[in-house]
Amino acid sequence: MSGRQWRQLGKGLAFVSPWLAGFCLFMALPIGMSLYYSLCDYSLLKGPLFVGLENYAELIWRRDPLGRVGDPVFYQSLWNTMRYAAMALPAGMLVSLGLALLLNAGIGGQSIYRTIIFLPSLVPVVASAMLWMWLFRADPKQGLINGVLEMLGVTGPSWLADKTWAMPSLALMSLWGVGHTVVIYLAGLQDVPRELYEAAEIDGAGLWRRLWHVTIPMISPVIFFNLVMGIIGTLQVFAVPYIMTGGGPERTTYFFTMYLYDNAFNYLKMGHASAMAWIQLVLILLLTGAAFWSSRRWVHYQGK
Amino acid sequence: MFRRVARFVVLMVLAAGAAAALLHRPKHDVRPAPGAVVVTYWEKWTGDEGAQMEQIVGEFNDTVGRHKGIFVQYLSVSNVNQKTLVATAAGVPPDVAGVWDGQIAQFAAMDALEPLDDLAAEHGITEALYKPVYWRACHYEGRLWGLISTPACVALHYNKRIFQECADALRAAGLDPDRPPRTLEELDRYAAVLDRKRPGTDRWDRYGYLPMEPGWFLVHTAYWFGGSIYDEAAGRFTLTDEPVVRAYEWIRSYSLKLGRGSMMEFVDSRGAYASPQNAFLVGTVAMQQQGPWMANTIESHRPAMNRWKFGAGLSRPEKLAEEVKLSSEERRANYEWGAAPFPSVGGEIVTYAGFDVLVIPRGARHKREAFEFIAYINRADVQEKLCSLHCKNTMLRSVSDEYIRNHPNPYIEVFETMASSPAARGIPPIPIWPEVDAEMAQVAQKVYLLTQEPRAALEEAQLRLQAKLDQFNRRQQQRRTREASR
16 A cells, blocks of 8 residues: 555544444443353352353253253243244234335325324333233223223133233234334335336236235335344344233243343343343344345345 | 514513522532532432432431531432442442342342441441341341331231121121231131122122232242241251242132132233222222331322221321321221231231341442441431331331321331231342242242142242252352452
C-alpha cells in the first residue's frame, strides 16, 4: 500500500474505532467470558471455580439422582420451547400471510385495516399479557373466551392452568403480535410485478394457482426472512409465559430462557446459565443453518 | 390575540406547577447537610409501603442522622435481591439493602454480606430484644447477617359474615359459627360445610378453605404437622419424613374432595391479591392463611369489611380514633373477618414467621453509618411505628399497650403471641433456598393437581434437592481448599 492508502486506512479505522471498541468491550469480551464461565462454577461474588465440562455434563448427559439422563428440567424446558416453536411459528406465518393477502386484495379502507392489524404489536408485552390472562380466565363469568363458549353450550377448559391447554393458549396469544410480520409480507406482496399476474391470468390460472405459482415463489425471500426471524424469536420467548403462567402448570410452559434466567439470577449459577446460553446459540445456529440449507430448494430471488 | 392567550395559558400552567411543587414538597430534608456521610439504602417497597419507609428514613435524617452527620438516601429498587448481588459483585453495593429472609443463608454462604455481630453488640442489640424465632433466622452458621425491618407471621383468617350466614349448617354439623376452627380436623369440617356450588351448575362458587389460596406458605405446611422440610443440624432435607408427607396428603385431600377441574379453574380465575377481586375479599374463599398485612389490604380494596357494625362513612383515621375508645373485643366485632392461630396437629401455637431484613452488602463504603440506620430501625419505638404503618407484628419481645391499641390490625395481639410461641418457625437456613422454593412449588402443583402421589413427589424432590445441596457444599469446600493453598 502507498502512503496515501495507509493514511486513508488510518482515517477509516479512526472513524470506526468507537464502534470497534464498543463491539470488543460490550460484545466480544462478554461473549468470550461467558464461554469461559460456562466451564466454571461461578456465582458472581466468588472467583470462578474451573469445573471443565461439568455444567454441560449435568445439563445434557450425566445421570441425575433419579437415574435420568441429563437435567430433566433442562430437557423439559427445551421440549417446551420446541413445542411452542412448532405451534407458534407456522401458525404465525400462515395467519400473517393470510392477513397480508387480504390487505393486498385492493379493497377499500386498506389503510384502516392495516392500522388495526398493526396496532396490537404496539401494545407493550406486559399489557397484552395481562389482557390475555383475563380473556383466558376459566370461569365463564370472568373469561371472555369461556363466556362465549358457554353461550354456545360448550364448557371451556382452564386455559392457562390445564397442562393440555396452557401451551396452545400461549401459541394462540402469540398471534396477537403478527402485525410486524404482516407489514413485511405486505411490502413483499406489493413488489410482485403485476405483469406476472396478467400473464398467469391469460394462461387461465385461477386465484389459487396464481397464489401458488406466482405469489408464493415471488415472496419466498420474504417468507424465508420471516422464518429465520421467527425461529430466533420463538426460541427466545420469555416475557409472555413469565407473566402469564410463570412456567406452570407443572413446568409445561417453562421455557429454555426462563430456566436460563432462573439459573443466572435466582440460583446465581452463572456457569450453568452460560452453558445454557451456549447450547441455545448452537441450537439456533443449527436450526437457522437448516433453514438456509433448505432455502436453496424453495427460495427464489429475482434476477437469479 | 392567539399568542397572548397561549402565553397566558403557559404562564398559568407554570404557576400551577410551581404551586403544586411547593405544596407537595418533601416534609423532610431531601439533601444531605454539608459534610454528612451519605448512606445509600436500596429497598424493595414501592407505593404506600415505600412512602411509609421513606417517612421513617426522613425521621432518621432529621434526628439521629442530623446529630451524627449521616444522611440516608432511600431508593426503591425492583428485584432488589438480584440487583444488590450484582452491585456487590461489581464492587459498588449500596450501604444498606432491604431483602427477604430467604436470602440470608444464600447471600451469607456466597460471601455477599458483612457480618453484624460486633456492630450489633456495640449498639446493645442482642437476643434479649428479639423474639427467638426472628433472632435465630437472622443467623447463618453462627453469625448475624442482618437485622429485621418488618417481620410478620401467618394466621388463619376467616370470614365471620360467611360463618354467620352458614350458622345453621355449621351447628347442624356440630360446629360453632362464632369461633374459628381449633384443630385441623375441625378446619376440614368447617370447610366442608362452607363449600358451596353455584346454583344449577357443577361449579363451586365458594370454597371453605383452599390450601393454594394464596398458596404463599405451602412450602411451610409441614410446620403445622409437626415437621420440617430440613434438618438444620444434619444439613439434610427431610422431605420423606412422615409429618411432611402427611402435610402434602392433607393438601391433596382438598383436591380429591373438590375435584381437579375445580382446582385448575380456581387457580386460573382467582383475582390478584392486591385487588378488589382477591378471593378472600369477594368471599370465594371463607378461610385462608395470611399475614397481619391483610387488614391493610382489606382497608385498601374492600373497606366495608373493616366496618361491619359501624363507621361506614368514616375515613380510616376517624374510624381508628373511634375504635381506640373500645375494648379489644368490641373493636374486633366491627371487622367482618377474624384472625386466629392456624390449627396444628399437636395443638401448639404454630406459625411461619417470615420477615424483611436489612443487610450490609460486602464492600459497602459506610458500614458503621449504615448500621446506625439499621440500629435506629431496631429501636423499640421506631419498630412499633414502622410495623404499625406496614400493618405487621414486631420482632420485639415485648410491645407497648399503645402499639396494640393503635395498631390498624385489631388482631395484632394474636400475631404477636404467635410469633412469640416456642413452636414458631422461620425459614430453614438453606443456602440454595431459591432452588428449594422452586422445586417445592412443583411438588405442591403435582400434589394439588393430582398428577403424582405426595410421597412419590416428595421422594423425587428429596433426591434432587439433596444432590444440589451436596454439590453446593462440595464446591464451597473446593473453594476453601483453593483459597487455603494460595
